[in-house]
Amino acid sequence: MRILAWNCRGAAKPAFMSSFKRLVQLHCPEICFLCETRLSGDGLGRLRRRLGRDWETYAVESQGLSGGLLILWRRGVARIDVFHNCSQQVVMVVSEPEADPWVLCGVYASTDYRVRRILWQEITNLLAQGIPTVAVGDFNCIQSADEKRGGAPFTDRIDRREFRDFVQLNGLVDLGFSGPRFTWCNNQPGGARVWERLDRAFASPDWILRFPTCRVSHLPRIASDHCLLLISTSSVLGHQSPFRFEKIWLSYPQSWDIVRDAWRVPVRGDAMRQVSRKLELTKRRLRRWNREVVGDIFRRLEGVEEEITALQRREDLRGALPEDDMTHLRGLLATHHSLLRQHEIFWRQKSRVQWVNEGDRNTRFFHRTTVIRRQRSMIHSLRDGSGRRVEGEPAVGQVLLDFFRARWTEDEGPGADDHFPRVDAGIADDENTTLIRPVSAEEV
Numbered sequence: 077m078r079i080l081a082w083n084c085r086g087a088a089k090p091a092f093m094s095s096f097k098r099l100v101q102l103h104c105p106e107i108c109f110l111c112e113t114r115l116s117g118d119g120l121g122r123l124r125r126r127l128g129r130d131w132e133t134y135a136v137e138s139q140g141l142s143g144g145l146l147i148l149w150r151r152g153v154a155r156i157d158v159f160h161n162c163s164q165q166v167v168m169v170v171s172e173p174e175a176d177p178w179v180l181c182g183v184y185a186s187t188d189y190r191v192r193r194i195l196w197q198e199i200t201n202l203l204a205q206g207i208p209t210v211a212v213g214d215f216n217c218i219q220s221a222d223e224k225r226g227g228a229p230f231t232d233r234i235d236r237r238e239f240r241d242f243v244q245l246n247g248l249v250d251l252g253f254s255g256p257r258f259t260w261c262n263n264q265p266g267g268a269r270v271w272e273r274l275d276r277a278f279a280s281p282d283w284i285l286r287f288p289t290c291r292v293s294h295l296p297r298i299a300s301d302h303c304l305l306l307i308s309t310s311s312v313l314g315h316q317s318p319f320r321f322e323k324i325w326l327s328y329p330q331s332w333d334i335v336r337d338a339w340r341v342p343v344r345g346d347a348m349r350q351v352s353r354k355l356e357l358t359k360r361r362l363r364r365w366n367r368e369v370v371g372d373i374f375r376r377l378e379g380v381e382e383e384i385t386a387l388q389r390r391e392d393l394r395g396a397l398p399e400d401d402m403t404h405l406r407g408l409l410a411t412h413h414s415l416l417r418q419h420e421i422f423w424r425q426k427s428r429v430q431w432v433n434e435g436d437r438n439t440r441f442f443h444r445t446t447v448i449r450r451q452r453s454m455i456h457s458l459r460d461g462s463g464r465r466v467e468g469e470p471a472v473g474q475v476l477l478d479f480f481r482a483r484w485t486e487d488e489g490p491g492a493d494d495h496f497p498r499v500d501a502g503i504a505d506d507e508n509t510t511l512i513r514p515v516s517a518e519e520v
Contacts, residue, residue, distance in 0.1 A: 077106045077107070077153075077154070077170075077172070077308075077309045077310070078103060078104060078105040078106055078107075078306065078307070078308050078309075079105060079106070079107045079108070079109065079180065079212065079306070079307040079308075079309075080099065080100075080103065080105040080107070080108045080109065080304060080305070080306055080307075081108075081109045081111075081182065081212045081213050081275070081277070081304070081305040081307065082099075082108070082109070082110055082111070082300065082302065082304040082305070083110075083111050083112050083184070083213070083214040083260075083275065083300060083302035084096070084110050084111070084112060084113060084299070084300050084302075085112055085114075085300045085301060085302065086112070086113070086114045087110060087113040087114065087115050087123055087144075087146070088113075088114065088115060088119050088123070089299070091299040092299055093123075093126060095298050095299040096299075099295070099298075099304060103295075103306055105306070106149060106150050106153045106154070107147070107148070107149045107150075107156070107168070107170075107180065108146075108147070108148040108149070109145075109146075109147055109166070109180075109182035109212065109213060110145070110146040110147075110148070111143075111144070111145050111146075111182065111183075111184035111213055111214055112142075112143065112144060112184060112214075113135075113138060113144035113145065113146050114138050114141050114142065114143070114144050115135075115137070115138055115144050115146070116137035116138050116144065117137070120135055120137060120144075120146075123146075127148065129151075130150060130151060131148045131149065131150060131151070132148070132149055132150075132151055132156070133146065133147065133148050134146075134147040134156075134158040134160075134166070135147070136160055136163070136166060143163065143184070145160075145166050145182065145184060147166055147168060147182065149168075153172075154170050154171060154172045154173070155170075155171040156168050156169070156170060156171075157169040157171070161198070162194065162195060162198045163186075164183065164184055164185050164186055164191070164192070164194070164195040164198075165181055165182060165183050165184070165195060165198060165199070165211075165213075166181070166182045167179060167180075167181050167182075167202060168180040168181070168182065169207075176208075176286075177207065178207060178208040178209065178210070178283060178286060179202065179205075179207050179208065179209040179210070180209075180210055180212070181199060181202060181209060181210070181211040181212070181213075182212065182213050183195070183199075183211050183212065183213030183214065183215055184213055184214050184216075185213075185214060185215045185216040185217065186216065187216050189217070189234070189235030189238065192216070192217065192235065192238075192239075193238065196238065196239075196242040199211060199242075199246070200242070200245075200246055203246050203248075203280055206282075207282075208279075208280055208282040208283035208285075208286045209279065209280045209282075209283055210251075210277060210278070210279040210280075210283050210307070211248070211277070211278045211279070212276070212277040212278075212305060212307060213275065213305075214260075214274055214275050214302065215239070215274060215275070215276060216274055217235055217236060217239045217274070218230075218236060218239075218272050218273055218274065219236060219239055219240050219243070220236075223258070223272060223273040224258075224270070224271070224272045224273075225258060225270070225271040225272075226267070226268075226269050226270040226271055227262075227268070227269075227270035243278065246280075247280065247281060248278040248279065248280065249278065249279055249280075249281060249284055250276060250277075250278055251276075251277040251278065251279055251284075251290060251291075251292045251307070252292060252454075252456070253276070253292045253293065253294050253305075253456075254291070254292070254293050254294070254456035254457035254465075254467055255293050255294030255295065255296075255303070255457070255465070255467075256294045256296070256297075256303060257271075257273065257294075258271035258272055258273050258303075259272070259273050259274055259275035259276070259294055259302055259303040259305070260272050260273075260274045260275065260301055260302050260303070261297065261301055262301065263301055274302070275294075275302055275303060275305055276292075276305075277292050277305060277307055287309040287310065289310055290307065290308060290309050290310070291307070291308045291456055292305060292306070292307050292308075293305070293306040293308075293456075293467070319359050319363070321362070322366070325362065325366070327414070327417070330365070331362070331365070334358075334361050334362060334365055335358055335362070337361075338354060338357045338358040338361050339354050339358065341354065341357060343357075376415060377412070377415045377416070380408055380411050380412050380415060381412065383408050384405065384408050384409065384412065387401060387404070387405045387408070388405070455472055456472075457472065458472050458475045458476070459475075460475045460478070461475075461478065461479070461482070
């Protein structure tokens, strides 16, 4: 699903409708959130008629020439239930076919930090319901100095501290962005020009677990002094993960034998080639063993739970189970205990949370940590050699390939030898002794 969020600074101006139709045609959103429409009464009715019958709408009228919210969603895509109990937000419960509902909160925060406190409390109450939630829109506040350029120097005022506290206390995750760094500009000339990142998207960890490949793009400022935000909840692009040694393999004594046997295989060549070949052989054997013996621990756990449920249901209906079934049930419970332990080890390794020595089987915490880290470290866009920003996995991959190819491809032209050490260059005997001596405990 694609969501557009835009502080349009007036939906009655001539440039709005043509720009909005172009954006909808180009990005095909299912939901649009428009704030600061500055529309009410007849003006709002005229806009609804111009949008056509493909859209359902919900509007909050402006107060004079300020404010105004408008929600649009395509008919038949999903069921949208809209709630409005605060002038600074509109809450949408999105129910897609054959999926649990989630909440989209469209935000248009007040410029008065004392009024914004009401918004922070309303969103906090919303998050307390435990439903996956994403909040997107104009928050009218920045968090740090790197979210501002120009104007007066950044100061850590009380409103910015309250904004940070609100985000941290609720465990919200900034979904990041690709595109322009700042989302608002005052459009003043010269030294009076100011840029800030006022528009953004925050999500609860549960929402990120629901949409782990979500993306946020900052589109150019057109017909407004604010960027338009495009949120995509899914991505069809994938990648093949590199080989990683899974710590759960150490739970199986057989894994040690596989590694030991792989390193005993004789390999010809120099020492470096022998190491490389043995590592490759170990990787192949571990992958095959993992596929054939260990299997998918998540599916195995589901299967074991189904068997336990079936046996306990039979016991509930017919009384005591035969001894063979009781032995099988005890074995299943022991296997379930072992698989839970493997789940914990798996997610702890993936999450890279080093400060936890012994967990409480809370694999959901480690799962959340992993997904959040992956979301923050994902590369959505890069600048190529000419300074042009490119997006999408194929284009980003090509930029990386060109970058390293330009730096590591052998140059056979004149002067190429100047990049390499001279043949007669070397190190003294005492330096060599220092380099090859054993590492001491003090150095470690």
